[in-house]
Amino acid sequence: MKRLMAKSKLILGIESSCDDSAAAVVQGVSGAATVRASVVEGQNSLHAAFGGVVPEIAARAHAERLDGCVSAALSQAGVTLKDIDAIAVTAGPGLIGGVMSGVMLAKGLSAGSGKPLIGVNHLAGHALTPRLTDAVTYPYLMLLVSGGHCQFLLVRSATEFSRLGGTIDDAPGEAFDKTARLLGLAQPGGPAVEAEALNGDATRFRLPRPLLDREGCDMSFSGLKTALLRARDSIIAEKGGITRQDRADLCAGFQAAVSDVLAEKSRRALAIYLAEKPARPVMAVAGGVAANSAIQAALETVAGKMGVQSIAPPLALCTDNAAMIAYAGLELFEAGQRDDFSLSPRPRWPLDTSRPAMLGSGKKGAKA
Ligand code: KG4
Numbered sequence: 001m002k003r004l005m006a007k008s009k010l011i012l013g014i015e016s017s018c019d020d021s022a023a024a025v026v027q028g029v030s031g032a033a034t035v036r037a038s039v040v041e042g043q044n045s046l047h048a049a050f051g052g053v054v055p056e057i058a059a060r061a062h063a064e065r066l067d068g069c070v071s072a073a074l075s076q077a078g079v080t081l082k083d084i085d086a087i088a089v090t091a092g093p094g095l096i097g098g099v100m101s102g103v104m105l106a107k108g109l110s111a112g113s114g115k116p117l118i119g120v121n122h123l124a125g126h127a128l129t130p131r132l133t134d135a136v137t138y139p140y141l142m143l144l145v146s147g148g149h150c151q152f153l154l155v156r157s158a159t160e161f162s163r164l165g166g167t168i169d170d171a172p173g174e175a176f177d178k179t180a181r182l183l184g185l186a187q188p189g190g191p192a193v194e195a196e197a198l199n200g201d202a203t204r205f206r207l208p209r210p211l212l213d214r215e216g217c218d219m220s221f222s223g224l225k226t227a228l229l230r231a232r233d234s235i236i237a238e239k240g241g242i243t244r245q246d247r248a249d250l251c252a253g254f255q256a257a258v259s260d261v262l263a264e265k266s267r268r269a270l271a272i273y274l275a276e277k278p279a280r281p282v283m284a285v286a287g288g289v290a291a292n293s294a295i296q297a298a299l300e301t302v303a304g305k306m307g308v309q310s311i312a313p314p315l316a317l318c319t320d321n322a323a324m325i326a327y328a329g330l331e332l333f334e335a336g337q338r339d340d341f342s343l344s345p346r347p348r349w350p351l352d353t354s355r356p357a358m359l360g361s362g363k364k365g366a367k368a
């Protein structure tokens with residue numbers, strides 16, 4: 001049995017595909033690993049004035065900061081590059097300048113140390129996180145919901161993923177952020193909209209539930225924000241402005257619409273997954289939007305009704321980080337993957353190539 005024979009490995013992970021420069025050290029074997037160190041340097045302050053991530057600014061910041069992140073991660077783990085078994089790096093999908101910074105650094109470290117190089121798909125990093133945090137066994141259902149991603153993945157192994165559906169336009173986090181902007185709330189919009197929604201009446205504005213009338217697990221969130229804009233403008237036209245209560249009701253209506261769409265599409269994705277008769281069915285949810293209590297509760301209810309355990313890894317490992325890249329690298333290393341210096345950064349890299357590519361490409365780069 002491979003698992004019994006596998007020897008504990010120490011993997012360095014590097015992530016730079018969006019607006020977080022990150023490095024981490026993970027130790028263990030596939031399905032039983034621990035995070036020795038995880039360093040994440042965000043760039044929110046660099047991009048705040050521009051209302052979104054500016055790719056050139058992100059790339060330069062990664063180039064300046066990544067080696068510092070690597071040094072910090074190694075020293076926090078109490079190891080040196082000599083102790084590392086392999087260097088795992090995000091090779092896509094994402095903003096290409098940032099991905100290049102990471103891949104170039106990883107190649108340099110690999111060339112200098114002679115340690116093997118492993119290119120990791122950023123989405124695989126997210127998708128395998130429940131194996132790192134909760135030792136979940138294959139196959140499981142994964143819902144990624146963040147500012148950059150929104151997809152259902154049936155995870156069968158570190159290299160086999162079926163995409164059951166995803167957004168055809170905005171990611172839910174983007175829709176939360178745009179909603180906040182339309183209502184004069186602070187960024188990132190998700191937490192601000194959630195706080196307002198607590199005092200709102202979700203039934204006052206009946207916003208659409210896009211694509212629920214269509215079969216399958218694909219989703220759409222861009223029409224919701226247009227509907228919200230219309231609702232806001234009709235109040236302004238009527239009363240000359242919006243009150244606190246109007247704003248709270250709009251937030252509650254918007255959050256309920258996102259929650260209903262995610263819950264119903266999760267129910268469909270779970271039905272497909274359960275048809276495979278997994279021994280211990282699990283649905284894992286990751287990404288910044290998974291922090292939303294109303295959405296979390298709605299998803300737990302759906303999973304519970306279908307006899308499926310729901311898992312949400314701790315937020316620091318749900319949002320972009322390098323521990324997930326190191327862990328995915330560990331599984332790929334055990335599976336025999338080794339990359340050479342021809343490893344190319346990829347702006348797009350769908351996990352499931354049997355499905356047509358997704359069209360969306362939001363403020364945080366390509367969706368897949
Ligand atoms: O995973 P994440 O930190 O970053 C990437 O997208 O890469 O997700 C950030 C997104 C933002 O759009 C933010 O508004 C959203 O997650 N978010 C939330 C909440 N907290 C963060 N959305 C809804 N409710 C929340 N409580």
Ligand code: ZN
Nearest residue numbers: 126148319320
């Ligand atoms: Zn991500």
